[in-house]
Amino acid sequence: MSSTPTPAPDLSDVFAYVDERRDEFVQRLIAYLRMPSISAWGTGMGEVAEFVAGMLGGLGLVTEVMPTAGWPMVLGRYEGAAADAPAVLLYGHYDVQPPDPLDAWVSPPFEPAIRDGRIYARGAGDNKGQHFAQMLALEALLACRGALPCNVTVLLEGEEEIGSPRMPDFVRDHRDALHADLVITSDGPVHESGRAQIVFGVRGVLSFELRARGADRDLHSGNWGGVAPNPLWTLVHLLATMKNARGEVTIDGFYDDVLPPTALEREALARLPGDLEAIRASLGASALDTPDGRGYAERLAAWPTFTINGLHGGYGGPGSKTVLPHEAFAKCDMRLVEAQRAEDVFAKVVAHVRRHAPGVEVIYQGAMDPSKTPLDSAYTAPLRQAIVAAQGEEPLLVPALGGSLPEYVFTRILGVPAFTVPYANADEANHAPNENIEVARFIAGIKTGAAMLAYLGASARP
Amino acid sequence: MSSTPTPAPDLSDVFAYVDERRDEFVQRLIAYLRMPSISAWGTGMGEVAEFVAGMLGGLGLVTEVMPTAGWPMVLGRYEGAAADAPAVLLYGHYDVQPPDPLDAWVSPPFEPAIRDGRIYARGAGDNKGQHFAQMLALEALLACRGALPCNVTVLLEGEEEIGSPRMPDFVRDHRDALHADLVITSDGPVHESGRAQIVFGVRGVLSFELRARGADRDLHSGNWGGVAPNPLWTLVHLLATMKNARGEVTIDGFYDDVLPPTALEREALARLPGDLEAIRASLGASALDTPDGRGYAERLAAWPTFTINGLHGGYGGPGSKTVLPHEAFAKCDMRLVEAQRAEDVFAKVVAHVRRHAPGVEVIYQGAMDPSKTPLDSAYTAPLRQAIVAAQGEEPLLVPALGGSLPEYVFTRILGVPAFTVPYANADEANHAPNENIEVARFIAGIKTGAAMLAYLGASARP
Numbered sequence: 059m060s061s062t063p064t065p066a067p068d069l070s071d072v073f074a075y076v077d078e079r080r081d082e083f084v085q086r087l088i089a090y091l092r093m094p095s096i097s098a099w100g101t102g103m104g105e106v107a108e109f110v111a112g113m114l115g116g117l118g119l120v121t122e123v124m125p126t127a128g129w130p131m132v133l134g135r136y137e138g139a140a141a142d143a144p145a146v147l148l149y150g151h152y153d154v155q156p157p158d159p160l161d162a163w164v165s166p167p168f169e170p171a172i173r174d175g176r177i178y179a180r181g182a183g184d185n186k187g188q189h190f191a192q193m194l195a196l197e198a199l200l201a202c203r204g205a206l207p208c209n210v211t212v213l214l215e216g217e218e219e220i221g222s223p224r225m226p227d228f229v230r231d232h233r234d235a236l237h238a239d240l241v242i243t244s245d246g247p248v249h250e251s252g253r254a255q256i257v258f259g260v261r262g263v264l265s266f267e268l269r270a271r272g273a274d275r276d277l278h279s280g281n282w283g284g285v286a287p288n289p290l291w292t293l294v295h296l297l298a299t300m301k302n303a304r305g306e307v308t309i310d311g312f313y314d315d316v317l318p319p320t321a322l323e324r325e326a327l328a329r330l331p332g333d334l335e336a337i338r339a340s341l342g343a344s345a346l347d348t349p350d351g352r353g354y355a356e357r358l359a360a361w362p363t364f365t366i367n368g369l370h371g372g373y374g375g376p377g378s379k380t381v382l383p384h385e386a387f388a389k390c391d392m393r394l395v396e397a398q399r400a401e402d403v404f405a406k407v408v409a410h411v412r413r414h415a416p417g418v419e420v421i422y423q424g425a426m427d428p429s430k431t432p433l434d435s436a437y438t439a440p441l442r443q444a445i446v447a448a449q450g451e452e453p454l455l456v457p458a459l460g461g462s463l464p465e466y467v468f469t470r471i472l473g474v475p476a477f478t479v480p481y482a483n484a485d486e487a488n489h490a491p492n493e494n495i496e497v498a499r500f501i502a503g504i505k506t507g508a509a510m511l512a513y514l515g516a517s518a519r520p
Numbered sequence: 521m522s523s524t525p526t527p528a529p530d531l532s533d534v535f536a537y538v539d540e541r542r543d544e545f546v547q548r549l550i551a552y553l554r555m556p557s558i559s560a561w562g563t564g565m566g567e568v569a570e571f572v573a574g575m576l577g578g579l580g581l582v583t584e585v586m587p588t589a590g591w592p593m594v595l596g597r598y599e600g601a602a603a604d605a606p607a608v609l610l611y612g613h614y615d616v617q618p619p620d621p622l623d624a625w626v627s628p629p630f631e632p633a634i635r636d637g638r639i640y641a642r643g644a645g646d647n648k649g650q651h652f653a654q655m656l657a658l659e660a661l662l663a664c665r666g667a668l669p670c671n672v673t674v675l676l677e678g679e680e681e682i683g684s685p686r687m688p689d690f691v692r693d694h695r696d697a698l699h700a701d702l703v704i705t706s707d708g709p710v711h712e713s714g715r716a717q718i719v720f721g722v723r724g725v726l727s728f729e730l731r732a733r734g735a736d737r738d739l740h741s742g743n744w745g746g747v748a749p750n751p752l753w754t755l756v757h758l759l760a761t762m763k764n765a766r767g768e769v770t771i772d773g774f775y776d777d778v779l780p781p782t783a784l785e786r787e788a789l790a791r792l793p794g795d796l797e798a799i800r801a802s803l804g805a806s807a808l809d810t811p812d813g814r815g816y817a818e819r820l821a822a823w824p825t826f827t828i829n830g831l832h833g834g835y836g837g838p839g840s841k842t843v844l845p846h847e848a849f850a851k852c853d854m855r856l857v858e859a860q861r862a863e864d865v866f867a868k869v870v871a872h873v874r875r876h877a878p879g880v881e882v883i884y885q886g887a888m889d890p891s892k893t894p895l896d897s898a899y900t901a902p903l904r905q906a907i908v909a910a911q912g913e914e915p916l917l918v919p920a921l922g923g924s925l926p927e928y929v930f931t932r933i934l935g936v937p938a939f940t941v942p943y944a945n946a947d948e949a950n951h952a953p954n955e956n957i958e959v960a961r962f963i964a965g966i967k968t969g970a971a972m973l974a975y976l977g978a979s980a981r982p
Binding site: 098099155156158162220221246247261263265267271272273274275276277278279280281282283284285286287288290291293294295297298301302303305337341342343344345346347354357358361362363365366367368369370371372373374375376377378379380381382383386387388389391393417423424459460461462487488489490491492 | 560561617618620624682683708709723725727729733734735736737738739740741742743744745746747748749750752753755756757759760763764765767799803804805806807808809816819820823824825827828829830831832833834835836837838839840841842843844845848849850851853855879885886921922923924949950951952953954
């Protein structure tokens with residue numbers, strides 16, 4: 059691994075500036091979290107795009123709200139650094155997940171509340187609290203120094219939570235505007251051990267829905283049970299042919315393009331702390347689901363999944379109802395690893411369903427390919443040093459995140475290394491009720507954002 | 521089969537009385553249907569019990585509303601016939617199924633509407649329209665003759681749609697009050713061919729819920745997919761071990777007590793009309809579900825089922841959501857045939873779940889044992905003749921109905937023959953939106969009810 063030591067920039071003024079404005083920054087984040095921006099439902103998207111654009115413009119960045127066929131991209135560009143300083147693309151997303159089930163929230167999702175040192179709100183961790191920290195890092199550097207140490211492009215998209223359907227074409231079409239030497243994304247949680255981490259890749263994701271139909275109306279189970287088709291049984295039997303009880307996906311060719319981790323990745327995975335009993339207990343689950351003997355870290359980073367996100371059909375109310383339902387659906391996602399491609403895996407899913415349950419409809423709901431940056435990138439050293447400077451500890455190096463971000467558009471379309479440096483706590487409850495971010499991690503995120511630019515600016519471009 | 525011909529009573533005055541009051545009777549049924557009585561939700565039960573008791577009392581029957589641990593039983597007794605006339609117990613239920621999904625109803629479930637000669641309302645067919653016809657039959661006989669030709673007990677229960685949990689004890693405890701030579705129930709639809717039928721038995725039913733849990737909260741499928749347990753996959757794999765894709769229940773011992781039909785039953789089943797293509801088309805289904813080569817009629821009458829009534833877990837809203845759900849449940853029912861016993865089958869289900877998915881909870885939700893009366897009963901002939909007199913056609917003889925009624929309490933606890941003579945059209949959509957009864961069948965039901973008592977009264981007690 060390359061580890062050219064970079065002369066350490068002095069950041070004490072910037073860190074002091076951030077500490078003095080801690081309460082103000084928290085209140086400004088709360089104001090941002092109060093604005094819903096639910097891409098799946100189309101709630102509040104235009105207003106929030108204008109809000110973040112206004113903030114970037116206020117920092118002096120050349121800012122554009124760029125329309126797409128979906129929700130707009132917000133772009134801010136700073137070109138005041140030396141021509142030989144690295145150009146950094148900071149990516150984030152201003153949309154959030156739908157907040158339901160609403161009744162499981164202790165405080166309402168769009169009325170941010172601070173409890174026990176955490177800010178609770180939809181988007182607190184995923185991703186508003188994290189890209190807002192990046193923007194405040196720029197604000198702090200500009201306030202203390204009058205300039206940024208790198209050239210910076212901020213790209214905030216509004217459709218990450220619905221699969222970033224516009225990102226590939228947008229990046230392809232704006233290759234020049236997005237030109238950069240590296241991409242930094244702050245999203246997802248820190249390592250579940252609580253340690254900071256640099257993540258070099260992400261799993262891809264493929265979302266689809268299986269929809270089964272029986273009669274054209276619900277039937278009485280006594281008059282029709284055993285003679286009329288039941289779409290719930292159709293889905294149960296179909297799904298059971300797609301993944302077995304040992305957790306192995308049994309779709310022809312599904313594992314064909316799964317590459318084993320490199321030696322460097324294997325070493326990094328082995329160094330990751332992981333108290334499986336503590337993890338199990340933190341979930342309140344009776345057991346973890348690690349059926350095939352692969353290690354926990356390897357399963358998350360380098361092994362694909364098949365998750366049923368939701369399955370619904372028939373009666374769900376109180377008591378019993380002797381009905382034979384007429385339709386049922388299963389919403390599913392698959393997490394994909396190098397060198398799987400979503401398009402290819404989806405074709406395999408469709409072929410499987412055609413063969414095993416030809417009457418079942420397969421509805422594509424979006425995909426992102428996986429992405430990986432080599433662990434021995436020249437930018438690894440300055441990013442590690444920056445995290446040590448801002449947070450006081452060496453980050454873990456994680457070959458790939460379990461979750462998905464559209465980083466393949468950077469590593470594959472732009473062809474540059476992409477790093478994820480998450481700021482949110484491991485129990486941020488993103489995509490779930492009571493999403494939150496620890497105030498301390500939000501503040502540390504602002505300092506880390508500033509330090510990364512400072513260390514990158516002080517390092518030589520490779 | 522016994523077929524002693526009974527001298528034909530003249531019913532022209534009674535039939536004319538009914539025809540003259542057709543509109544009035546329809547309006548009175550509509551008034552009754554307007555009153556919700558949803559036992560599963562506890563809606564309107566007391567009011568409706570009082571309403572039917574008031575009607576029975578108005579006919580001069582000795583009437584009681586008898587409290588139980590659940591909803592009350594309504595009992596009306598007429599003892600004015602000759603001591604050697606048969607004593608007939610007329611059974612029905614004044615509760616109805618929950619009406620959801622509400623948005624699938626063309627007109628609201630408790631605002632009865634007449635369209636194309638049908639009355640649409642929850643309970644129109646199941647069972648208000650049918651036991652109301654029985655009560656109007658008593659009214660017509662009493663109005664025309666001043667007396668009934670048989671001694672009659674009317675028993676209306678309020679918990680049939682939740683599995684009649686109180687019936688066995690009630691019948692055991694009131695054996696004397698319920699004393700009768702035979703039981704007649706008008707429930708369920710006529711044969712799907714449109715022909716009248718006499719049904720000699722019912723399948724039993726066992727309802728239960730399977731409940732699976734994973735973590736103590738919903739998780740992000742990217743951060744946790746492949747390492748945290750997914751209760752939807754748990755249910756899918758468990759259910760797939762309980763019934764295979766060919767429709768065979770694979771629970772140890774499930775078929776042990778399934779008796780093959782008798783020779784007489786086999787003959788009767790063979791005589792039932794059944795245009796499978798027309799049935800399939802009427803359901804709007806792409807195929808019927810008759811996987812094991814048994815005939816359609818035999819599958820419905822003499823073969824058990826395992827139906828998933830509802831399965832729910834995780835996200836069910838618009839678009840996709842990459843969530844790993846923390847709980848899921850499947851509501852199920854099994855239809856049972858002679859000589860299966862619900863208690864024994866439930867024990868086999870529990871044993872199966874313990875073995876295959878010990879973390880899954882099995883919640884008992886009620887049961888009724890199956891019941892069968894011999895086709896060659898002495899009462900078969902007068903009932904057939906009565907139907908011919910009232911409806912002009914020979915009824916089909918059906919060994920057992922696909923649906924379930926608590927008839928085992930009569931055949932097993934009281935030890936008397938029990939007959940089901942349905943009045944509702946085959947497409948009554950009971951237990952589903954847009955439940956309805958054809959006005960013509962409701963009126964024919966009143967005449968049939970009167971004719972059955974007249975022919976039974978004219979026949980010799982065996």
